[in-house]
Amino acid sequence: LYKGAHFSNVALTRTRTGTDDSETTMTPLILLFVALAAAGPAKRQAGCNIPDADGDGRLSLPEVERAIDFAEAVAALDRTDGTVDDGLTQAQVLELFGTNGVPLFARIDTNRDGFLSTAEINDPVTGTNLQQIFEYFDSNRDGYLDASDDDKICQIYDLIQSQSRLRRQAGCNIPGAADGQLTLAEVQNAMTLDEAVAALDRTDGAVNGGLSRAQVDYLFGPNGGPIADRIDTNGDGFLSNAEINNPVTGTNLVQVFFYFDQPENGNGNMVLDGTEADKICEVYDLIQSQNSNRAKRQAGCNIPDADGDGRLSPAEVERAID
Numbered sequence: 001l002y003k004g005a006h007f008s009n010v011a012l013t014r015t016r017t018g019t020d021d022s023e024t025t026m027t028p029l030i031l032l033f034v035a036l037a038a039a040g041p042a043k044r045q046a047g048c049n050i051p052d053a054d055g056d057g058r059l060s061l062p063e064v065e066r067a068i069d070f071a072e073a074v075a076a077l078d079r080t081d082g083t084v085d086d087g088l089t090q091a092q093v094l095e096l097f098g099t100n101g102v103p104l105f106a107r108i109d110t111n112r113d114g115f116l117s118t119a120e121i122n123d124p125v126t127g128t129n130l131q132q133i134f135e136y137f138d139s140n141r142d143g144y145l146d147a148s149d150d151d152k153i154c155q156i157y158d159l160i161q162s163q164s165r166l167r168r169q170a171g172c173n174i175p176g177a178a179d180g181q182l183t184l185a186e187v188q189n190a191m192t193l194d195e196a197v198a199a200l201d202r203t204d205g206a207v208n209g210g211l212s213r214a215q216v217d218y219l220f221g222p223n224g225g226p227i228a229d230r231i232d233t234n235g236d237g238f239l240s241n242a243e244i245n246n247p248v249t250g251t252n253l254v255q256v257f258f259y260f261d262q263p264e265n266g267n268g269n270m271v272l273d274g275t276e277a278d279k280i281c282e283v284y285d286l287i288q289s290q291n292s293n294r295a296k297r298q299a300g301c302n303i304p305d306a307d308g309d310g311r312l313s314p315a316e317v318e319r320a321i322d
Contacts (some may be wrong), residue, residue: 048154049161058144059153061134068157070130071221072275074121076160087117096152097136104128161275172281173288182272182280184257190284193253197244199287207307210240219279220259227251227259256280 050059050067077092078085093101093116108116110126121127135141137149145153176186200215201208216239217224231239233249244250260276272280290310303312303320 048150048157050150050154050157056144058146059150060144061131064134064145064153065130068130068153068160069221069223071118071122071217072160073130073156074118076156076163079163080159085115087115087121089115096156100136172277172284174281174284182277184254184270187257187272187280188253191253191287193244193251193256194241195287196253196256196283197241199283199290202290202307202309203286205307205309205313207309208238210238210244212239213237219256219283223259 048059050063052059053063053066054060074088075084077088077096080092080095081089090101090105093105097104105116108120108123108127110120110123122129134145134153137145137153139149140146172182174182174186174190176182176189197211198207200211200219203215203218204212213224213228216228220227228239231243231246231250233243233246257272257280260280261270261272301312303316305312306316306319307313
């Protein structure tokens, strides 16, 4: 066990001292991580599944960053208690960092509600990121995770992959996805970029004629920042439909497809497989769900659904009924 951790905005550091014999209630979440930890040595013998690009037997920060999206890591840990809470409990943080997670949790939990929301985790001042977590596990500060350092990082990677496989086995609903792969033609036949943007636009309960930075981040993760910067030509922090569809600075469905079909995400083989297809499948399901809601609305209630989301908000009811 590691104690005496110091957490700063730049790095997480630790010192190695003693052991802690305190008893812990074995919740299902803890049992999960205990099982992962117990499998550590055998797993190392079989090899960590994060690609070691240069074959030196160690993991560098770029290798970890190519393999793990920080938002996906948080989401995977979030799901370990069987629910999606849009953040992490203290128990989930402690299972990753041990007792050193206590000061880290306290620093990030700025509203002191005992829960780390994704907004708190991603806060540029008080939050954390993948680089800080890498540096925390890099015990000798040489810029690499050796076999004795990388168990937790490798386990997080395996957790992400495992959850993705379960979702894929449950079925991506895009026609043609039954073989476990999506081609560009299958994606183009299933949706248009305008449909995808409109569906994401409605996720905040309004129709704004474009996407907020948060909605872009939902689709692209932390890499959404540079993409949004390029598209947001007027610098207002909002991507209008006109900016998104700009032929020079905007984007299109082909670009989105090839963003996810990257060598670091899979093998850049002109198809989306494994975790590469997850977001595309989620957006398709979002479109279908909203279309279904609108169809029900068309068959039923005559109160104007101003934003077309298939639901009635208080404002829509108040406008329609005195």
